[in-house]
Amino acid sequence: MVLDKLSDSLKETLRKVTGATFVDEKLINELVKDIQRALLQSDVNVQLVFSVAKEIKDRALKEKPPKGLSSKEHLINIVYDELVKFVGGGSSEIEMKKKPFLLMLVGLFGAGKTTSSSKIAKYYAKRGKNVLLVSTDTWRPAAADQLAQLGKQIGVDVFTDKTAKKPTDIIKKFEKEFKNYDLVIIDTAGRDALSDELTAEIKEINAAVKADETLLVINSDIGQAAKAQAEAFHENCNVTGVVITKLDGTAKGGGALTACAVTGAPVKFIGLGEKVDDFEEFKPEGFVGRLLGMGDLESLLEKAKDAFKDEDMDAMGERVLSGDFNLVDLYQQMQAMKKMGSLKKIMSMVPGMSQAQIPKGALDVQEEKLEKWKYVMDSMARGELEDPSVLSPERIERIAKGSGQPEKEIRALIKQHKQSKKMVKMMKGMDGSEKGMQKMMQKMQAKMGKKMKF
Numbered sequence: 001m002v003l004d005k006l007s008d009s010l011k012e013t014l015r016k017v018t019g020a021t022f023v024d025e026k027l028i029n030e031l032v033k034d035i036q037r038a039l040l041q042s043d044v045n046v047q048l049v050f051s052v053a054k055e056i057k058d059r060a061l062k063e064k065p066p067k068g069l070s071s072k073e074h075l076i077n078i079v080y081d082e083l084v085k086f087v088g089g090g091s092s093e094i095e096m097k098k099k100p101f102l103l104m105l106v107g108l109f110g111a112g113k114t115t116s117s118s119k120i121a122k123y124y125a126k127r128g129k130n131v132l133l134v135s136t137d138t139w140r141p142a143a144a145d146q147l148a149q150l151g152k153q154i155g156v157d158v159f160t161d162k163t164a165k166k167p168t169d170i171i172k173k174f175e176k177e178f179k180n181y182d183l184v185i186i187d188t189a190g191r192d193a194l195s196d197e198l199t200a201e202i203k204e205i206n207a208a209v210k211a212d213e214t215l216l217v218i219n220s221d222i223g224q225a226a227k228a229q230a231e232a233f234h235e236n237c238n239v240t241g242v243v244i245t246k247l248d249g250t251a252k253g254g255g256a257l258t259a260c261a262v263t264g265a266p267v268k269f270i271g272l273g274e275k276v277d278d279f280e281e282f283k284p285e286g287f288v289g290r291l292l293g294m295g296d297l298e299s300l301l302e303k304a305k306d307a308f309k310d311e312d313m314d315a316m317g318e319r320v321l322s323g324d325f326n327l328v329d330l331y332q333q334m335q336a337m338k339k340m341g342s343l344k345k346i347m348s349m350v351p352g353m354s355q356a357q358i359p360k361g362a363l364d365v366q367e368e369k370l371e372k373w374k375y376v377m378d379s380m381a382r383g384e385l386e387d388p389s390v391l392s393p394e395r396i397e398r399i400a401k402g403s404g405q406p407e408k409e410i411r412a413l414i415k416q417h418k419q420s421k422k423m424v425k426m427m428k429g430m431d432g433s434e435k436g437m438q439k440m441m442q443k444m445q446a447k448m449g450k451k452m453k454f
């Protein structure tokens, strides 16, 4: 995983908390010192380290644990909460509200712009978007070939013109065709530094394309210097977000990540290797959860309680109990699961079900399915979601086209809904309280245990 060293020391620190007899000022001081040390080793800015440490300490000394949480669990939750805030807070997912959505990547030489362009293209193509890549690098002759080759590898169209003198000539030549795509990703040329020349070029391209989102690509090996770079690009080039690359190859990633989180341009994606799949959307909660190796059932329950607090969920609860469980409910249930964090994280919170015991890849498949079904449901009409029995073969074909998913995926979703409905009936007797939830988890654990032969 990314930032292995930081993750190891933070986990070790939390183990000390779980192993302690009780929480007192001495333990809190020790914990805060350990966290400071771990963050500093990962090149996080000293001032930032002190401010997060102070926040954790103040809250730990002042706040009383809420009902149902022990003081140790409460302390761990504070650390989790504050670190999530530290790397940017809630999700800053890109919302593609218009078609075509224009996304431009800018940055210095070799930062990983071209590689990231193709990674982002694959990420969204996989989610049913029709993606186009455009190379506007008139600076380095091989750049166009590089992008063309990457596009071929991932099955995404690439437009470029090696004879063009200026990036805007390339834009003008192809812009009529942009409307045929959901997402147009524009790769630009780099320079040694954010020179006036680069600023002018980015501004000129931006004036021509009017990008909906401009992402700055930063190589994480510059550590906390990422802040100055992100700020300069943010001020001069309308940068709206950051892609941090090469997190696989440096111990300084923590510095780059936290430095950008405090600028007006939050981290949107992270690059974890040279291959096109070594890439993920950056989600602070999931990221910190993995960093800390959240390993206890209580924190799962805590998150679960939050996730199920939504009014929608209450309404769903009522409908479920009345036996009327439709696809809208399944959708909301899936959303709530997403709020709780990844399946992997949820599993790692259940005692005795650490990731090591689960066959490799098994959970990835599940998560991918959830993502796919979300796209399927996005392409369904309200009436279909409310009453899936109306889904005729013709409708399934239409939804398949709309969502970019094979028909078998839609049939699998319908089957899942039927099964969930059955399960809901089975659970009907449960009271939905923490105890009920615990019972359910125990049952789940016993069931999975059998299947997976621990």
Ligand SMILES: Nc1nc2c(ncn2[C@@H]2O[C@H](COP(=O)(O)OP(=O)(O)OP(=O)(O)O)[C@@H](O)[C@H]2O)c(=O)[nH]1
Pocket: 107, 108, 109, 110, 111, 112, 113, 114, 115, 116, 137, 140, 143, 188, 189, 190, 191, 217, 245, 246, 247, 248, 249, 270, 271, 272, 273, 274, 278
């Ligand atoms: N290990 C690792 N290598 C990466 C990552 N992203 C990009 N690279 C490598 O970094 C090098 C430069 O990447 P490019 O995508 O060509 O960078 P660029 O910003 O387009 O470069 P210019 O167009 O020359 O300015 C390539 O060798 C990539 O394979 C990453 O996340 N991890």
Ligand SMILES: [Mg+2]
Pocket: 113, 114, 115, 137, 143, 187, 188, 189, 190
């Ligand atoms: Mg390039």
